[in-house]
Amino acid sequence: MAVTRKPVLPRVGHFASFGAPGVLVYLCFVLAPILISFGYSLTNYNPFDPPVRFTGLANYRLLFSDEQFLTALRITTILTLIVVIVPNVLGLGVALLLDRKGWLYNALRSVFFTPVILSSVVVSIIWSRLLDDEGPLNTLLRALGVEHPPGWLSDPDLALYSVASIVCWQLLGFCVVVYLAGLQGVPAELLEAAEIDGAGPLRRFRAVTWPLLAPSLTITTVVLLISAFKTYDYVKVITNGGPGSGATATIAFDVLQTGFDANHVGYASAMAVLMLVIVAVVTSVVLNFLRRREVDL
């Protein structure tokens, strides 16, 4: 009987055959574009105005004195804070309400999840119709006696919050699903033990459920953070960055406008690279904090 010897070291080819496609895709579609963008950001690249000149960090220096960019940064920060906090809080609340058995709760889970699978453009079109000054919401408000209902999308002080609400509405279902999955993982015996020890519903949530939902919070926070930072589609479809100059223009929107409308690809690349750095830093800090919290618990 022939005895086959197991190789001591795993075969490199075996792993390469699994890993290579992924690595190749990552290199071509993630790493290479980032490096190319960084390269562009150090130039005055304008595809319609050759030649390309190396300008060093001039684009980056300009960014910090560009009022439009700083406004976009402020708007993105506000939008991100709203989009990270609101769906998390509401998602947890809805998940707690729906964490029961029965056809009604199953149906409601589907209702909350449906927006997640819709295209953001479709969502934007639907909501821009609903929030129009003469749309159903304001028509209802007028019928209820509100003489001057809010200009949800036309008031520069309100439009950003309207857009943020729409983003929150779509992402709520994602949070609900993640928290529901987290709630399924909370051992019933722990909750029962806490109840026997005399803990009420609030105490049980604070002492047992919430700590065990830490991984869910990490997932939702990081995903929401990244989604909020790259918000472009909602802004493009609903307000086109307005009303007026930069009321809702996020950095991602500004990048596309500067790169494709004004042809300043070099400058837009600097914006994109800076945005990447901000997202990377903020995400790392948040992730580090939340992960440490998970371990501490």
Add this chain to the structure above:
Amino acid sequence: MRRLLALGATALLAVSACSVGSNAGGGTEITFLTFETPNLTPAYWDAAIKRVTDKNPGIKVKKLVAPTADGRTSYAKQLLQSGQFPDVLIAVDSAGFAEAGHLYAWTPGELKDFEFPEANPVNGKYYQLPANTQTIPPVYYNKKMFADAGIAAPPKTWDELVADAGKLKDKGFAPFTIGGGKDGFPSSMILSGLVGTEVYNTTPDWLTQRRQDKVKFTDPAFQHAFSKLADLAAKGYVDKTSVSRDYAATEQAFLDGKSAMYPMGNWFAANADSKKHDFEVGLFNFPTEDGKLVVPAYTGGGMIVNAKAANLDAAKKFALGFQLDKDQLDASVKADGLFPAIKGYTPPSDVGPTFKAGYELYTEAVRQHAIVPAFRWETADDGLLPGMKDKVDQAAQDVITGRKPVADACAFLDTEWAKAG
């Protein structure tokens, strides 16, 4: 393994041979970038393409559609940068593309049938077929509302317009229809009229001078014109909540009788004549300070051709065939209210009354040499810098919503101009 590679290579070659443009389905294929509006529907474009290809059976056209009507130039740039620049594009701003050598420069012989062959030069060459003229903006008005407000005749001077707006408001009518949202240009229509009649009236090459830094948006003349928009907004004649309304909804609002006046390009005439509404539509030239006839208009809007098109001859033939075909011109008049700028062309007799009225206003302005450029709509050497159209719309919205005083809005335009340059 070798056989497999050979098979793959053969399949790849076969696929590329089909997609590189020639002989797909027996014709020479070209790509054609269009856009859609309430007037220019998918059916309009399909019929227009068929009309030309029926006369040129060797040409097969693959229609592409820009995602938004107003964003067609941006979309063309995206296509160019991703290596998918179409062979023929319509109503896309030639500036930028032309200087970078992406467009075919038409010869004088090829432009001989056009009325204004020297419209929109880029460094002395002509890249965009000067296919039609558009007056931007005449003011459409609801005759019933005017009559109800006791206004006997449309205004000729700015003061008369403001007074009429006051009468309309007193009667409970919203004086002006404007829009915005994802389509910014309906926000800046009144501004276009004001700059045309007040700034270009005396300085028709104002934007050329702006490019040379001889004038600025913060100059008194421009600010004075802009301040009239601010005045209308301050008096409540322009509804600031309307800046969230997209173009289609803006047009519908006027047709639904929600306001009395609608400053819009002459293309609106097509829908005024064809879409349902329960009042008679009138129109007048955008009023001037002293009543002098000044009509802002833009001639161009035609096709541009990719200089590196795989089938350049077919692309040129299609473009010229499209723009000069009488049936197509008639169709464009009826669908989009255009004034074809083709020598010897006369619009069909069965066009609607709004179109006829607008065409008469235009021909009279031509006769009196009262045409000036249409601010924000110019292209080529005397146009706004790339990316500035959106900024103009934003500045108009800032003033309408009261977010910025006129001086700040003009300063914003100068800042953005410096960045765009």
